[in-house]
Amino acid sequence: MPKLLFDNIDEPGLNTLEVYRRRGGYESLKQALAMSREDLLASIMDSNIRGRGGAGFPAGRKISFLPKGEMQKYLVCNADESEPGTFKDRELMQKSPHMLIEGMMIAAYAGNISKSFIFIRGEYQLQADILEAAIAEAAAAGLIGENVAGSGVSISLVLHRGAGAYICGEETGLLDALEGKRGNPRLKPPFPAIEGLYNGPTLINNVETLATLPAIVKMSGAEYARLGVENSTGTKLVSISGDVKRPGNYEIELGIPSREIIYGLAGGPPSGKPVKFWFPGGSSSPVLTGDDLDLGYDFDTMAKAGTMLGSGAIIVADESRRVLDTMLKVAKFYAHESCGKCVPCREGTNWTHKMVQRIYTGQATPMDLDIMASVQTQIIGNCLCVLGDAMAMPIGSMVQKFRPELEGEIEAARQRNFGNEADDVVAMGVADELAGPLPVH
Amino acid sequence: MTASVPRFAHGSRVPGWDDAVDLTKDPATIPDPATTPVPEQLRRDIEAAMAKYPDRRSAAIPALHAAQAIHGWCSPEAIDQAACVMQLTPAYLNAVATFYDMFETTPRPIHHDVYVCTNISCSLLGGDEMLDALIGAAGGDESIHVRSFECLGACDIAPMASIDGEFVGPLIEEDAAKIVQDIRAGRPVLESKQLRFRRCVDDDSDPGQAPSAPPQEFVAPTDAPRADTVGLSSADRAEDRPGPSAAIETTPETPAEPEE
Numbered sequence: 263m264p265k266l267l268f269d270n271i272d273e274p275g276l277n278t279l280e281v282y283r284r285r286g287g288y289e290s291l292k293q294a295l296a297m298s299r300e301d302l303l304a305s306i307m308d309s310n311i312r313g314r315g316g317a318g319f320p321a322g323r324k325i326s327f328l329p330k331g332e333m334q335k336y337l338v339c340n341a342d343e344s345e346p347g348t349f350k351d352r353e354l355m356q357k358s359p360h361m362l363i364e365g366m367m368i369a370a371y372a373g374n375i376s377k378s379f380i381f382i383r384g385e386y387q388l389q390a391d392i393l394e395a396a397i398a399e400a401a402a403a404g405l406i407g408e409n410v411a412g413s414g415v416s417i418s419l420v421l422h423r424g425a426g427a428y429i430c431g432e433e434t435g436l437l438d439a440l441e442g443k444r445g446n447p448r449l450k451p452p453f454p455a456i457e458g459l460y461n462g463p464t465l466i467n468n469v470e471t472l473a474t475l476p477a478i479v480k481m482s483g484a485e486y487a488r489l490g491v492e493n494s495t496g497t498k499l500v501s502i503s504g505d506v507k508r509p510g511n512y513e514i515e516l517g518i519p520s521r522e523i524i525y526g527l528a529g530g531p532p533s534g535k536p537v538k539f540w541f542p543g544g545s546s547s548p549v550l551t552g553d554d555l556d557l558g559y560d561f562d563t564m565a566k567a568g569t570m571l572g573s574g575a576i577i578v579a580d581e582s583r584r585v586l587d588t589m590l591k592v593a594k595f596y597a598h599e600s601c602g603k604c605v606p607c608r609e610g611t612n613w614t615h616k617m618v619q620r621i622y623t624g625q626a627t628p629m630d631l632d633i634m635a636s637v638q639t640q641i642i643g644n645c646l647c648v649l650g651d652a653m654a655m656p657i658g659s660m661v662q663k664f665r666p667e668l669e670g671e672i673e674a675a676r677q678r679n680f681g682n683e684a685d686d687v688v689a690m691g692v693a694d695e696l697a698g699p700l701p702v703h
Numbered sequence: 704m705t706a707s708v709p710r711f712a713h714g715s716r717v718p719g720w721d722d723a724v725d726l727t728k729d730p731a732t733i734p735d736p737a738t739t740p741v742p743e744q745l746r747r748d749i750e751a752a753m754a755k756y757p758d759r760r761s762a763a764i765p766a767l768h769a770a771q772a773i774h775g776w777c778s779p780e781a782i783d784q785a786a787c788v789m790q791l792t793p794a795y796l797n798a799v800a801t802f803y804d805m806f807e808t809t810p811r812p813i814h815h816d817v818y819v820c821t822n823i824s825c826s827l828l829g830g831d832e833m834l835d836a837l838i839g840a841a842g843g844d845e846s847i848h849v850r851s852f853e854c855l856g857a858c859d860i861a862p863m864a865s866i867d868g869e870f871v872g873p874l875i876e877e878d879a880a881k882i883v884q885d886i887r888a889g890r891p892v893l894e895s896k897q898l899r900f901r902r903c904v905d906d907d908s909d910p911g912q913a914p915s916a917p918p919q920e921f922v923a924p925t926d927a928p929r930a931d932t933v934g935l936s937s938a939d940r941a942e943d944r945p946g947p948s949a950a951i952e953t954t955p956e957t958p959a960e961p962e963e
Contacts, residue, residue: 265905268905268906271903271906346823346853347854348854349856349859351856352856352857377757385805385856385868386856422764423764423765423768425803425806427804440761442760442761442762444802501858503824503858504823504828508904509858509860510859512904513905575858587826588823598853
């Protein structure tokens with residue numbers, strides 16, 4: 263399997279310019295700067311690479327949406343990797359920061375952009391420190407700043423640390439956070455390509471997408487497009503965690519069977535039990551079951567199966583796990599992270615959280631599952647961003663696929679708590695302390 | 704999100720919700736530099752952050768990080784100092800501070816942060832039990848703030864925790880006491896389980912299980928060109944920095960499209 267991003271990733275000192283250069287680093291940047299912007303963009307378009315952050319939008323087309331002409335345009339690298347289960351960008355930035363910097367310089371040149379930013383989540387302190395040192399080193403070598411690599415092009419680069427908010431991974435929320443505001447998503451249109459950071463045209467890409475650009479330039483877009491399958495070209499970093507023997511990041515060629523990732527690379531559940539359910543693309547993607555393991559791991563196959571590739575984060579749960587526990591974690595996470603700007607998301611995530619808690623306390627009835635499903639349909643598509651959808655889709659899929667089990671949980675909890683006062687139920691400790699006392703009816 | 708803020712799951716009737724505001728008090732304005740003493744280091748940090756961006760407000764998050772490091776939490780004093788340097792109202796910075804999880808908005812001494820991930824992957828492998836163990840090990844010590852946190856992006860070492868930014872895992876319950884001891888002794892926390900030494904599982908070039916070499920340190924020469932403020936002509940740098948609300952200026956070569 264070809265490795266573009268993870269080729270000898272653990273080489274000592276790869277985070278320094280010297281080692282990165284010895285491996286041919288920054289040659290792609292020189293090659294790109296020698297090309298005309300049109301040729302470079304055409305090569306990126308040929309590669310057909312789709313955004314690696316979650317939405318899967320073709321990266322080349324994103325650059326082509328920027329208005330032409332001389333004006334202040336911005337490039338923002340989205341390194342706010344907070345989708346539960348995702349940790350690919352962390353490893354990439356920690357071990358090969360110059361790959362990202364080189365990719366950003368290439369993207370900035372292709373889009374005729376002179377100011378670029380990396381928005382990294384505040385929790386990634388080690389990675390931010392490494393990136394900061396790498397930026398200083400690259401600037402000292404004349405690879406960032408005025409006259410990049412002797413080409414006459416000027417591109418600045420600033421590292422911006424966030425402070426812990428999932429919503430800042432959403433592109434317009436990220437822009438507001440970068441402008442020093444609360445990270446609330448914005449109304450679209452205008453899309454960031456027309457009016458983004460500081461009201462200027464802005465290109466936003468995920469770390470992995472940008473870090474792939476040097477490889478695309480080096481091997482040419484057409485060659486890159488031969489990797490993977492149609493419409494899902496190239497390689498992808500997959501973060502796999504949960505009930506597997508060898509959790510971690512793997513670079514795969516898109517389109518390989520999911521079973522090969524979960525069982526072949528990661529070794530399957532350590533207990534030897536079969537897989538009960540798995541998230542194919544982070545906690546926002548609808549769950550798949552053990553029957554879906556032979557699906558090809560690419561954008562289109564996942565979409566056809568009613569889920570999504572997302573950020574490429576696979577979370578596996580084996581037969582011994584309760585769906586309800588994961589459901590509570592998902593609902594609680596999105597209720598906590600909802601920014602509160604749009605009513606369907608703010609209320610929908612909170613009420614879903616409360617309804618899942620009611621199952622634990624025995625106050626729920628099977629009808630609650632129908633209400634829960636209806637709440638999800640009322641969130642999807644009715645908000646400025648997809649945070650609400652990101653809760654609605656997995657919760658909806660769990661209710662749909664594991665309804666008999668959930669009904670069993672409801673009945674068991676009802677019998678367990680029959681005759682108990684609500685206060686006693688709270689005292690049993692099932693209530694989530696963060697959400698306050700349980701609703702009393 | 705703490706016990707001092709009463710919250711009710713079934714409504715918003717937090718005591719005091721219908722008290723009238725104190726109309727005799729003027730709204731807080733930008734703190735006067737003459738009456739707001741700011742520690743020199745904090746001022747320098749915030750000014751350096753502001754210089755990086757086209758709009759000084761972009762430095763709000765770095766400024767609050769710096770102020771919190773000195774005060775332990777985003778106290779009214781910390782907010783006033785940051786607001787004074789940034790020439791913003793305290794209300795603006797308060798709005799920012801209350802949005803983000805890493806900013807403490809309740810009184811707290813200068814402390815060590817222990818974030819324990821309790822999201823899906825970590826909780827499958829015992830993250831919730833780890834949180835309880837760490838809270839128990841810290842034993843109410845105010846200088847060690849243990850809290851549950853959303854996914855920290857290290858599910859490969861689940862269950863994991865972040866101690867002042869250092870990711871450690873996979874943890875077992877016996878590690879809780881060691882972590883607290885290491886924090887108190889001021890030494891690197893649980894060094895054998897630190898993420899920075901972990902090899903990538905996909906690295907098949909070297910089958911040996913030797914730990915990964917830690918990232919090499921690099922010290923930039925002091926006279927090196929800077930990456931943040933360079934890249935633009937000197938004339939461009941000198942000009943007034945427009946805020947996000949400023950209109951986009953179009954150059955004569957690209958006239959604005961005529962309205963139809």
